[in-house]
Amino acid sequence: MEIIIPLLSFALQVCIFYWVHIIKVNSDEQVKQNKEIISLLKKIYDDNTSNSGFH
Numbered sequence: 001m002e003i004i005i006p007l008l009s010f011a012l013q014v015c016i017f018y019w020v021h022i023i024k025v026n027s028d029e030q031v032k033q034n035k036e037i038i039s040l041l042k043k044i045y046d047d048n049t050s051n052s053g054f055h
Helices: 004-051
Strands: none
16 A cells, blocks of 8 residues: 555656646647738738738
8 A cells, every 4th residue: 555655656757747748738839820821810910911002
């Protein structure tokens, strides 16, 4: 019984660190996607303003 509590504690720590890692990876991917969306929106805006005749 003495060995179970430290093993559970270690397993919980591993799970928490893995969960934080997954959140970090997903956040990095979200930032990348947001930057791509912004650049596409800027391109659409630039295309629309240059073709509309308004400068």
